[in-house]
Every structure is written in structure tokens, then in C-alpha cells.
Amino acid sequence: MNHQKRSTEKRKSEHIDIALNQPVAGTDITTGLEQFRLVHESLPEIAYSEISLKTTFLEQSLQTPFLVSSMTGGTEKARTINRNLAQAAEARGWAMGLGSCRAALEHPETVDTFRVRDVAPTIPILANLGAVQLNYGYGADHCRQVVELVEADGLILHLNSLQEVFQPEGNTDFRDLLSKIEGICNTLEVPVGVKEVGWGINGKLARRLFDAGVTFVDVAGAGGTSWVQVEKHRSKNPLLIQAAKTFSGWGLPTAFCLQEARKLNPTGTLIASGGMTNGLDAAKALALGADLVGFGRSLLAAATQPTPEAIAFQLERIETECRIAMFGSGIDRVERLQGTSRLQKCPLNP
Amino acid sequence: MNHQKRSTEKRKSEHIDIALNQPVAGTDITTGLEQFRLVHESLPEIAYSEISLKTTFLEQSLQTPFLVSSMTGGTEKARTINRNLAQAAEARGWAMGLGSCRAALEHPETVDTFRVRDVAPTIPILANLGAVQLNYGYGADHCRQVVELVEADGLILHLNSLQEVFQPEGNTDFRDLLSKIEGICNTLEVPVGVKEVGWGINGKLARRLFDAGVTFVDVAGAGGTSWVQVEKHRSKNPLLIQAAKTFSGWGLPTAFCLQEARKLNPTGTLIASGGMTNGLDAAKALALGADLVGFGRSLLAAATQPTPEAIAFQLERIETECRIAMFGSGIDRVERLQGTSRLQKCPLNP
Amino acid sequence: MNHQKRSTEKRKSEHIDIALNQPVAGTDITTGLEQFRLVHESLPEIAYSEISLKTTFLEQSLQTPFLVSSMTGGTEKARTINRNLAQAAEARGWAMGLGSCRAALEHPETVDTFRVRDVAPTIPILANLGAVQLNYGYGADHCRQVVELVEADGLILHLNSLQEVFQPEGNTDFRDLLSKIEGICNTLEVPVGVKEVGWGINGKLARRLFDAGVTFVDVAGAGGTSWVQVEKHRSKNPLLIQAAKTFSGWGLPTAFCLQEARKLNPTGTLIASGGMTNGLDAAKALALGADLVGFGRSLLAAATQPTPEAIAFQLERIETECRIAMFGSGIDRVERLQGTSRLQKCPLNP
Amino acid sequence: MNHQKRSTEKRKSEHIDIALNQPVAGTDITTGLEQFRLVHESLPEIAYSEISLKTTFLEQSLQTPFLVSSMTGGTEKARTINRNLAQAAEARGWAMGLGSCRAALEHPETVDTFRVRDVAPTIPILANLGAVQLNYGYGADHCRQVVELVEADGLILHLNSLQEVFQPEGNTDFRDLLSKIEGICNTLEVPVGVKEVGWGINGKLARRLFDAGVTFVDVAGAGGTSWVQVEKHRSKNPLLIQAAKTFSGWGLPTAFCLQEARKLNPTGTLIASGGMTNGLDAAKALALGADLVGFGRSLLAAATQPTPEAIAFQLERIETECRIAMFGSGIDRVERLQGTSRLQKCPLNP
Ligand SMILES: Cc1cc2nc3c(=O)[nH]c(=O)nc-3n(C[C@H](O)[C@H](O)[C@H](O)COP(=O)(O)O)c2cc1C
Ligand SMILES: Cc1cc2nc3c(=O)[nH]c(=O)nc-3n(C[C@H](O)[C@H](O)[C@H](O)COP(=O)(O)O)c2cc1C
Ligand SMILES: Cc1cc2nc3c(=O)[nH]c(=O)nc-3n(C[C@H](O)[C@H](O)[C@H](O)COP(=O)(O)O)c2cc1C
Ligand SMILES: Cc1cc2nc3c(=O)[nH]c(=O)nc-3n(C[C@H](O)[C@H](O)[C@H](O)COP(=O)(O)O)c2cc1C
DSSP states (O other), rough: HHHHHHHHHHHHHHHHHHHHHHHOOOOOOOOOOEEEOOOOOOOOSSBGGBBBBBBBEETTSSSSEEEEEEOOOHHHHHHHHHHHHHHHHEEEEEEEEEEOOOOHSEEEEEGGGGTTTTOSSSEEEEEEEEEGGTTTTTOOOHHHHHHHHTOSEEEEOOOOHHHHHSTOOOOBBBTTHHHHHHHHHHSSOEEEEESSSSOOOOHHHHHHHHTOOOOOEEOOBBBSSSHHHHHHHHHHHHHHHHHHHTTOOOOOOOOHHHHHHHHHHHSEEEEEEESSOOHHHHHHHHTOOOOOOOOOOOHHHHHHHHHTHHHHHHHHHHHHHHHHHHHTTOOHHHHHHHOOOOEEEEEOOO | OOOHHHHHHHHHHHHHHHHHHOOOOOSSSSSSGGGEOOOOOOOOOOOOGBOOOEEETEEEESSEEHHHHHOSSSSHHHHHHHHHEEEEEEEEHEEOOOOTTHHHHHHHGGGGGGGOTOOOOOSEEEEEEEEEGTTTTTTHHHHHHHEEEEETTTEEEEOHHHHHHTTTOOOOOTTTTHHHHHHHHHHOOOEEEESSSOOOHHHHHHHHHHHTTTEEEEOOOOOOOOOHHHHHHHOOOOOHHHHHHTTTTOOBBBHHHHHHHHHHHHHSSEEEEOOOSSSHHHHHHHHHTOOEEEEEEHHHHHHHHSSTTTHHHHHHHHHHHHHHHHHHHHHOOOHHTOOOOOOOSSSSOO | HHHHHHOOOOOOOHHHHHHSOOOOSSOOOSGGGGEEEEEOOOOOOOOOOOOBBOOOEEEEESSSEEEEEEOSSSSSHHHHHHHHHHHHHHHHOEEEEEOOOHHHSSGGGGHHHHHHOOTTSSSSSSEEGGGGGTTTOHHHHHHHHHHTTTTTTTTEEEEEHHHHHHHHTOOOOOTTTHHHHHHHHHHHHEEEEOOOSSSSOOOHHHHHHHHOOEEEOOOOBSSSSSHHHHHHHHOOOHHHHHHHTTTTTTBHHHHHHHHHHHHHHHHSEEEEEOOOOHHHHHHHHHHOOOEEEEOOOHHHHHHHHHTTHHHHHHHHHHHHHHHHHHHHHHHBOOOOOOOOTTTTEEEOOO | OOOOHHEEEEEEEHHHHHHSSOBBOSSSOOOSSGGGEEOOOOOOBBBGGBBOOOEETTEEEEEEEEEEEOOOOOSHHHHHHHHHHHHHHHHOOOOOEOOTTTHHHHSSSHHHHHHOTTTTSSOOEEEEEEEGGGGGGHHHHHHHHHHHHHTOSSEEEEOOHHHHHHTTTOOOOOOOHHHHHHHHHHHHHSSSEEEESSSSHHHHHHHHHHHOOOOOEOOBSSSSOOOOHHHHHOOOOOOHHHHHTTTTTTTTHHHHHHHHHHHHSSEEEEEEEEOOSHHHHHHHHHHOSSSEEOOOOGGGHHSSSSSTTTHHHHHHHHHHHHHHHHHHHHHBHHHHHHHHHTTSSSOOOO
């Protein structure tokens, strides 16, 4: 095992361990979803059993409007997590994002820690790369290669500027990236999406990304995992450790990003993620105009179990909560939930 | 004793026990009444002893604008509670709702746990059934029967969608219920009202209910007992137990429902309930336009005592508090309190 | 000592003891002054030593715009308190209110517990009676008599509706009092003022009082002592003890009353009191338009000391704080402080 | 050592000790910067390494838009602090303010505790005097003299009205100071600035100061060190100790002053200080329109170390945080940060 590989592996497994065991939520910041309320409808005039979560994503039909957010790959533990997530996602009809697939390219022997197509034959699977790599030697070929390696239906490029600043030897040259992203979109055969990693994509940037040819945008806003917090726990640089505390509340709340992005992009495919923990939050996000709702760290603990039952239980819980929220609001279809006037800004108290 | 009866009885007595001993108030939600303040009038120019709480309800005159909310029946403990409540209500001139009377119909030997007419000969007594039963075999005949069995002056149909979801084998088909409620209103000889059980009837639904022929609407809003919380304590389903936490703040605050319902229904008979604990809250609710104010769980503990003195004391306390609030506001009649401009939104602080 | 006298004495000394030793502040309510801020002026262009607190009250000139609020009389302890307060007030140039002087009339042997003219020859002294007594046998003659007995410069009639409700055998017939107050104003040779006791006189009532001939109004708002709280500690009636908790937040905040009263009565003499504890609050109240600021319970502890030094120290502290607030705002005269645009609603944070 | 000198020295060293060891932050008041948020830009399209903090101040170019606020001089400990601060400021390109230089004039043997030009040959150094001294015998000659003694590039006159009130024998005659400041500005050969000491200069006063010929204004607002708190710890006067508590929240928040001052003075050179603790706050202040950002007490602890490494580390941390905030906002130059529309009032939550 060469040095660079060992260090990538070490970083990946540290990320998982820290996300599982340390307080990595942003401080003094929330998703903003707590400021919204679905208006209860006492007489729903629907049958609970008839409520459907079905939707479409990337022109595929999907049992639920939910996505497992990009998280991991590259280590043994990551293999377990990915396979658990994939089996559960397949069973329940969720889309699934893989963690950054750079390792798969640079250390081919790790490819199979990413490959889950065998256990998830029908759901959309999304490969993942850091957009900034396009400034560090990556191009369309590499992108195409990772998609093929993991048999993905599409590719997500993630934007993680502040994480790179807080990582030792991070890649912090973000110049001209938009045009390079545009190039990838024009070249690749599969749909390309762009996501943040927890500080949020604002409305204007979402528009610029759609204009550049991106198929979907995942706002990945603040209120959940803060990568400044994660890197703080890994850092040995005292200056960055102090600075990390200053930035633990940085970012744009998920609900803010989502509302702004939907307003400026009425038809673009939007994924809401960042701080999602239950199906009621998901229902609110759908009501705010999301097409899909992504769950990251809140799935992690269950996904580390030896078998997929625990994580499947969590997915089912989230679905049930979303159904209950829909039943309570008198809404039986995802497309009726999206943009519903039944979502109101708190306080409802008159 | 057959199985179904035993299970109904068990459910009923568990409800009472949980409501008495567990934390069943909704979390992160209030009635909204705390946001209103009656403007103090230093020079009331009335005599405290001349203040009258008299009002009329269902064309009957009533000593107070208060109602014991529908709570129980079907078990021995329920019999004690119902008789205590009825005796105190009769003594002090409150209206009284009985708990769901389905048991009385399906298990005739429990009828006398509901019957209180002997100790409450003059006050309005209201029978109670789940509206959703109209989708599960119940019709006008059953409704008429329960009214006669308990010698009631009217019937309340309750809407409890989320409770049914959280109950094992709950009845969750709420399709077409409005037209069935309309049918009952057209057929029954006594007035029919509709109530929630703690998540609130919003203004538009109140209007649709009045249009359907309902005589009165009890908003039964959020801020008091949460039935998700109650069922959580009974549940053995781990998924529902987790989901219950997600929905412990669901619902529309009582004050919100009341204000909206009154605005959209200037003349309909409205009952305010959900989270009422004292006569000052009741006075605010009357000022917001309620015709009657209902008290549920806050009466329960006193009603379980062997004799009616304890619960009569509570009713008297609530009345006294309402009188004091009226004296402090310079208002001596319920009809002047209703819709008074002396109710102001907080903060009064300039 | 006859029974009625003993019971009056007992009540009076209990009031003092409870006010000194029990939590008698209203709950969930503040004066509202914390919502205002005097805008700091870094370059005041005045000399601190030249700041003057001089003002006029009842056509007399006064060293400070401050008043000792009506508190006590009728017992030995009250004598000490009154004499301490009077000596300090005389020394520092505050006006002084006496507690309710009914005892002086009904139990002539207690007169000298009220008489302080010997130690306070020059300051305005104000006698005090409950306005409601005008419905219980009192008339202009009694009012004139108390003023003469205590050699007062004026008479304050206090409005205390809710206190009467919570007192055993309270006098709760407040009918027609305004016209009787008008009668007293027309008949008496000295100025007559009206005050609350801690629930606040609203703007409209202030206007009606000025129209009736009252010379000054003391809003005596909520945010300080709550008489429901005081009477709760004396009560033996379990129903009233429970009800007292319900009303511990009743009343109109001092700042609200003051602002509204000043708006509706641009020229009437207004006293701000209720919850005043320091000279910064007093400066804000003057800025909101008060002519005089009254301090009640916050003076009590110091006034019970054997000699007047402790209370004189408190008065001086309050004056100093008011001067500092004026210096900090660049204002050197009370009349420039009154209605200054330098008072701003918080948050100042932009 | 004469008495006056000993007492000045004692005061100075007490100030340092109290500022280091006692809670001297204002209470119930903040800078207001927490109410602003820089809008995250996921795709900054700049390179982190290319971000520049360069700016100009007093027509000199400066490596950073930062200033060490005026703090000390006159004692041995002050010498260490000043030399540490100066060495670090020189190394990193910060401007530096000296503490009040009155001692240097009145006790010439203390001059060298202020002199740092030898270790800080290139950065702007600012001498400091209390503006109120102009009413106590000081004139242009004294001002010129201190500037020369410490080889300063400019002079700051500080406004500290409330501090003088709380100091024993404070100088509290602030009459006519503006015209005297104007005189100094007209006479001196170096630029003259005016600052507060933590209660804030409001917008109108800033304008009057610029009109009087002042070259720069340092708002030095509330939310950080409160000099009432500092003097409270030194005071032996019980009345002032009590009064100090009343004024611990006095003053105008830094962000409020800055925003108002910038609005009324679009082109004047403005320094933002008061409560600055990190580079994110500094970035927000620049975005609100500051030309320079000053740090006082938050630098003190590190500056007392025997060598300048600790304080240099703090300066670097602040710079790094400012760069990260700029990177996160997609801004690479100080002049683009100033007045940017990327600063938004919280809550961003929609
Ligand atoms: C352990 C962990 C690893 C992650 N790795 C990646 C990654 O490789 N690529 C990526 O785009 N996002 C990654 N993320 C970010 C998530 O996809 C998500 O945007 C972020 O955590 C916010 O969502 P959350 O609050 O639901 O966790 C990772 C998150 C976690 C917790
Ligand atoms: C123990 C208990 C049993 C109840 N049973 C019924 C019922 O059978 N029918 C019904 O309409 N509401 C029922 N309710 C709901 C109440 O009528 C009321 O709407 C709700 O509890 C909210 O009011 P509260 O906050 O004052 O308790 C019950 C409530 C409690 C606490
Ligand atoms: C011990 C005590 C006795 C009082 N007695 C009287 C009284 O006899 N007459 C009156 O008008 N107000 C009386 N008050 C009310 C005060 O004058 C004042 O209006 C009220 O306490 C609110 O002001 P504070 O918050 O500064 O105490 C009394 C207050 C206290 C604390
Ligand atoms: C120990 C200490 C000494 C100070 N001495 C002076 C001084 O001599 N002259 C001056 O203008 N300000 C002085 N200040 C005030 C600071 O310059 C600054 O305006 C104030 O402390 C608020 O900023 P901060 O919150 O960053 O501390 C001093 C502050 C401290 C903490």
C-alpha cells in the first residue's frame, strides 16, 4: 500500500469515525425548516393506505422522493456501509449517492468498496467527485471512467471550498470552475448534478449551474453536518483549530437555499439536503419545492451495522413519517405536496 | 367478556391512565393564547358581584360558557369520572360531553358507564362518536341510537386522523367523510357538532362543516393534550414510537384555529378547546370569539376522586378566574366579552 | 384595641412583611422599559457637575423629578418607615406619598404614624385613599379630613380593583366611581391625583380622569410589585390561592401605559411608577414623557432601617444614575430629557 | 516617584490586570455583528492563495485592514505589551494605537514604555490622548509633543465620558470640546482621529467630527469591553459600585454605530472596533463599510507573554479567518468586501 493511498484511506475512515462519534453539527445555525409548519387538515378525505410517495428522478420512476446522500467509499468499513445503504435503498426504492470516487480511480484496488450495482440493480446510483479536481488534472475522461467503474446513472460534482481550506494541503484553487463544469456537462453521456457538502448553494448559483447544463442541483445547506467541525477534529494545526470554531456556524440554511433556488429556478430539478433527520422535515422540504430529499449523516449510524435491517428500518421510518405528514395535511401525492399552499411560515399563532 | 370488548376496555382505561400519569402535552407548541392579553381597566365601573357568566348553547340557557370536553366511558373508572363530571357540571351549569359512545353500542352492558342523565337532568349532554366510523359501517341509525341511549341533547362527531394512524389497526380511511357527515346532520333530530381531538380545525374546514349542516364546531386545537404522545405510550411498534416523537409538535394552535374560524364564520357556534387550564385562558378565548370554552385533560385528575367535590372546586375556580378577568377588563356580560376590542396581541410593550 | 382596628393593623403589617420577604413581583411581565435605550452621546458638550434634576410638581419647585410611592401607615413599623422616607425625601428633594390614610380616620390614635410634616417641612406630601371607598360611605369630607390630618399638599385616590377581589371581604363595587372622583376634584381645595397599584392606567382612562378634573395621574403599571402575589401570601382561601397564580402576570406594563397616556394626554401631569429600581429606568420614563417617576417596593428594605441613612443613600444612588444617564445622552435638564428623540426602541442593533 | 505619578501608574496597571482577569464585557449587549451573515458562495471562482488583505490607511499602504486598538503605556508591564504588539504588528502589517500618552508628557521617565518605533519602523503608529484633557489645560502644543515623543503618524483623541464619571476625580467637563478638537485638527501637522472607548460614536456625531476636520473616526462601540465594568472593579465608592451595575449594558452596539456612521458619511475613514474577537467579525465589519477594524482586549492576554510569538499567532489567526470568510463569500480583495451586497441581515432563514 503506497503512502498516498494510505493517507486517503486514513482520511476517509477518520471522516466516518468523527461523523459517528463527535459533535459535528454546525453551531448557532439550523436548517430553517423548524420555521415552517404544514397546516393540519382534520378531514383529509383521503385514505392513509392510498398515499403514494412515487416520483420520478432522472427520467426514472422512483418509489420514494428520497436520496441517500454521498458519503463514503475506499475502505473496508465504507464497503459495509455502501452495501447496507444500497440494499436498503434498493428494497425501499430510494436513489443513492456514493462518496467521492477519486480513490476508485487513483487506487483501483478500492473500486469494489464503491460498487453496489449487484445489490442495487434498479435504483439510480450516482457517482461523486470533487468539482475542484477539474483544476487539479481531472477532466471528462476521469469523470466518465468513475461513472463506468461504479455503473452509475449519473455523476455528482461536489463543491466544498471551506473543507479544502481546513484540510492539510487542500485544493483551494476554485478559479474558472463553472466553465469546466459546463464542459463536463456537455461531454458526459450521463446526467451531471452539482451539490454542496453542507454550506448551501444559493439561488443565483443554482441558476448559473442550470444555465451551464447541470441536470440537478442539491443545495446541501447548513443546519446539519458542518465540515469545518469534522476537519477540526482531524486537524493538528492550532491556528486552523481555533479558526474552525469561528466558522462552525457558517453557511446558508437548507430551507433558505431551497426557497431561493426554487424561486429563481421554477423548473430545475432540486434536491434538498443538509440536516434532514425525519420524514416531516422531508415533507416540508418537498412542500418548499424540492424534487428529492437527501439524508446524509442521520443514516450513518444505522448503516454501520453488520446487516442492512437497521438502515432499512430507518428508511421505512422516514417514509412513514412523510406519509403521516401528508395524511395530516390531506395530501396523497408527492406532486400535490410540492409547492402546496398548506405550508406556512411560523408562527401560526395569530 | 369477549375479546373485542376487553381490548376496547383496555384501550379506554390505558388512555385515562396515560393522560393522568405521563407527559402527554404536545412539545414545542402552545395554544397561542399566551400571545394575547386582556387590557386592564383600572376603573371597571361595574360591581364584581353583578358579573354574569350566563349564556345560551343549543338554544338552551346555560349558567356558564363552559363545557366538559368529551373524554371517557366504557369502564368502571370511566363511570366514576363521568358521574363526578356530570354532578359537578349540573351543580355549576356547565355543558358536558361524553367520551366516544361506540362501546355503549357495541357492548350494551357498558351503557350505564355513559349514562349520567339521572345526576344531570338540566344541562346539555352531548354524545360522541368518531366521524371515521361512518366509513366503517356506522350510519344515521347508530348515531340516533347512541343519542337515545345516553339521553343526549346532541351528538359530537370527532375527527382524529393522526390518532388512528398511531393506533394499532386504526381506521384510517377518511374518504368522502364530509358528505356522510352532511347526511347525518340532515337526518338526525338533534344538533350535530364536529370536533378535533387536539390538532385543530382550521377556518376553511369549519366553514365547510357549517355548510354541510353542522350546528357547532369545536376547534380542539394544539397546545394541550397531544394524542400522538398518548398513543406513543401505548405503542409496541418501534417505528411508530420513533415517528411519534417527530409529530409531538404537530397541529394548529387553539388560538390560531379560533381566530381563523371566527373570521371565516362570523355567526357559526364555535367551541374553543385544546390546552385550556384556567378561566383567564377561557376569557381570552371568549374574547377571540368563542361561544363556549371546553376543558379536557385539565379536569381529569380531580374527576377521578371518589366524590364530586374536587372536580366541582375546579369548575368553580375556572369560573372565578373568568369573572376576575372580566372584572379586570371592566366587562360584566359574556356577550360583551365576545369579540371585545380589549383583547390585544402581545407584546403590549410599546 | 377593637377588632376592626386590630385586623386593619394586621393587614398593613402583613403587607410590609410580605413585600419585604416574599417573591411578589409579577411573573412573565416586565415594565417594558428594557425595550428602550437612550442613545449614547460620546461628546455630550455639557459638564457633569452642571446637570440639574430640578423640576416642578403641583406648582412647587422640586429638587428631583422623583416620588416615594404611597406605601404605608397605621402601625409602629410603618411609623419608622414613613419617618425615614420623609427625612430622606426632604433631604434630597423628593415628593412623598403616604400609604392609605383610612386608618388615620377610622383609628385616630394611628394618625401620628402617618404624620411626617415635622421632618419634611418643604416637600410635597400626598395623602392617600382607596377610590372605591367613595362607594362605601366616604365623601369629600373624609377626603378633606385626611389631607388636613397629615398636612398634605394633595390627595391620591388609588384604584385597586383586583386587590379588592383577592382580599377577604374586599370592596368590589366599582360602579359610578368616575363621577364620584369628579365630585371630589370639584370640592377639594388641594389637587387630587389618581393612581393604580401595579396593573397600570391605560391611555383612555387617563384622559377620562383628566377630563373629570384630576390634577395628575400615576400610571403605576405592571412589571414591579403584583398585588395578586402579595394577597396570595395572606390568603387562606384555597380557590383564591390557585386563582392568584393565574393572575400573577396580569396588568399593563408601565412603559406601555406611560407611552399611551402621554400620547392621549399631551399636557396632563403624569407620574410613571411600577417596577422602578434605578435611575436609568427613571431617565427612560422621563424620556417617554413622565413628569415624575415613582419608586415603591424597591425603597422598602432600606426604609426599614432604624435611621434614614440607608434610604437616603438609595435616593442618592437613583439620582446619580439618572444624572449619569443624562450625561451619557448629552442632556443636562429634565425638561430636555422629557420627550427626547434620543430614546429609541430596541434593538438598536441594525 | 511623586504621588501623582504613582497613582497614574497604579491606575494603568490596575486597568490591565482587571481587563485580563475580571468579567469586563458589557452585559445584555452585543456588537450586533451576530445579526449579520455573509452569504456563502459555493463556487468562489477565486484561488484562496490569491486573496489579498492589502489596503491603505492615512495614505500609507498596509498589509491588512487591521489595527491594534489603543491600550496601554506608562508601566513596566505596559512596555512589554506595547513592544510585543508593535513587533507583531510590524511583522504582519497591522496599524497600531498606543494607550493614552498623557503619562509620557507628565512623567517623562515613562516615555520609553510608549516608544516602539525602533521595533515597528514602517507601520502607522497612533498616539493617544483623552479629548477631555483639552478642557483641563491641554492644547495643540501638548498634542504635538506626544506625537513627536512617540514618533507617531497621527493622533487619536478618545471620548470616554462615562469612564470619567466612574473614576475618582474624573474629568467630567465636556463643554465646548468639539470646537477645541477642531482647533487641534487645524493646527496639527499629522492626521487626527477621534475614538470612543466602548460605548460607540453615533452617525451624527461622526459627521460633526468629520466636519470639524477629523481625519478618521473609530466608532469603538458596545458589545466588548465595558469601562463601567472595569472601573467598578477599581472603585471603593459603594454608590458608584451599585450604579455601575445599572450601566453595564450602556452604549451603542458596534454594528449599529458603523452602519449609521457609514450611511451619514459615505467617504469618511471609519474604523470599526469594540468587541472584535475574530476575523469573521472583522470581515462583516468591513462589509458594513469599515476601512479598518480594531482589536482591543481580545489581544491583551497574548500580548502579555514574554515574547511576541503568541500575539503574532493571534494576529495571523485573525487574518486567516478574514481570508476564509472572503473565500467563503467569493471575494478576493478588501475593496470588494467593503459595502458588498453579500452581507445580509439575519435571519437568512426564509
Ligand atoms: C461521513 C461523511 C462523508 C461524506 N463524504 C462526502 C463525499 O465524499 N462527497 C460529497 O459530495 N459529500 C460528502 N458528504 C456530505 C454529505 O453528502 C452531505 O452533503 C452533508 O453531510 C450534509 O448533509 P447531512 O446534514 O444530512 O449530513 C459526506 C458527509 C458525511 C457525514
Ligand atoms: C383521556 C382522554 C380521553 C379522550 N377521549 C375522547 C373521546 O372519546 N372523544 C373525543 O372526541 N375526544 C376525546 N378526547 C379529546 C378531548 O376531548 C380534547 O379534544 C383533547 O384532549 C384536547 O383538549 P385538552 O388539551 O383540554 O385535553 C379525550 C381526551 C382525553 C385526555
Ligand atoms: C408594602 C406596600 C404597600 C402599599 N400600599 C399602598 C397604599 O396604601 N396605597 C396605594 O395607593 N398604593 C400602595 N402600594 C402600591 C405602590 O404605591 C405602587 O403603586 C406599587 O407597589 C407598584 O410600584 P413598585 O413596583 O415600585 O412597588 C403599596 C405597595 C407596597 C409594596
Ligand atoms: C486595558 C485597556 C486599556 C485601554 N486604554 C485605552 C486608552 O488609553 N485610550 C483609549 O483610547 N482607549 C483605551 N482602551 C479602549 C480600547 O481602545 C477599546 O476602544 C475598547 O476596549 C473597546 O474595544 P474591545 O472591546 O476590543 O476591547 C483601553 C482598553 C483596554 C482593554
